[in-house]
Amino acid sequence: MRQDTMSDIAGLIDTHAHLSMLLSRGISPEKRLEELFSGGFGGIIDIGTEAHDLADRVDAFSRFDRIRFAAGIWPYPEAIAGRRELAAVLEQQIRKAPPQLLAAVGECGLDRHWNKAEAGADIAGEGELLEAQLDLAKQYRLPVIIHSRDAAEETAEILSQYPEVRGVIHCFSYGAPQAKTFLDLGYYLSFAGTLTYKNAGPLREALRFVPDDRLLLETDSPFLAPIPYRGSPAEPGMVGETYRLAAALRGISQEKLKALAAKNTLDLFGLESLQSNIDS
Numbered sequence: 001m002r003q004d005t006m007s008d009i010a011g012l013i014d015t016h017a018h019l020s021m022l023l024s025r026g027i028s029p030e031k032r033l034e035e036l037f038s039g040g041f042g043g044i045i046d047i048g049t050e051a052h053d054l055a056d057r058v059d060a061f062s063r064f065d066r067i068r069f070a071a072g073i074w075p076y077p078e079a080i081a082g083r084r085e086l087a088a089v090l091e092q093q094i095r096k097a098p099p100q101l102l103a104a105v106g107e108c109g110l111d112r113h114w115n116k117a118e119a120g121a122d123i124a125g126e127g128e129l130l131e132a133q134l135d136l137a138k139q140y141r142l143p144v145i146i147h148s149r150d151a152a153e154e155t156a157e158i159l160s161q162y163p164e165v166r167g168v169i170h171c172f173s174y175g176a177p178q179a180k181t182f183l184d185l186g187y188y189l190s191f192a193g194t195l196t197y198k199n200a201g202p203l204r205e206a207l208r209f210v211p212d213d214r215l216l217l218e219t220d221s222p223f224l225a226p227i228p229y230r231g232s233p234a235e236p237g238m239v240g241e242t243y244r245l246a247a248a249l250r251g252i253s254q255e256k257l258k259a260l261a262a263k264n265t266l267d268l269f270g271l272e273s274l275q276s277n278i279d280s
């Protein structure tokens, strides 16, 4: 049994979870969400990875009033190959979604760990898939949730071409110099359970470097469970471990960190409707 207490999870926000993937990892999302929200958990943004997955996720989870949704296309080789058709499908999903539930476009971005030029990946196509989603963010005035792995410079180069789009670099995986680059572009940085891993020195340095008004926290559930859960599937309640360490590294109380992360989530994603739930 879990030992959640009100003080542990109350007011925590997980800005990046893939709730529909929990079931395949042996976790019932409904049951866990009921436990979390009845304990005062602050909110979750449920993230899309495929062009057509938004409607099903809204059906499954919109009965929880502290969940909002993002819709985006992850840069899988198949998605890169089909980017024009899939961007059109994504736009349809965005148009049809209840506006008060749709928080962002994403996740979208560049992954040069999986998509390597030397292995024949379509690098130009990957960039175009990202640009198509930045175009949608601009058109529908939504923030973006950016995935960037082993591609800091290339990501920054593309984002710099969209100065009117705001967003977050999710599961930030770089060091302080790259943090500065993305902060200078106006982006928020979101830290995941990787912050708790042994080799996270540069990441921790980046965390200390981020100003109070640009910091977000997340799990990326079901991936990247924080220590001491590493090796198990992650679920949103585990974000508390990341808050605990982040507060210690920044030399502030967990309560202060909860308050500033909640404010930043509301500021970036424009979730006034979530605010009243967090206050209550």
Ligand SMILES: [Zn+2]
Residues within 6 Å of the ligand: 016, 018, 047, 107, 220
């Ligand atoms: Zn993700």
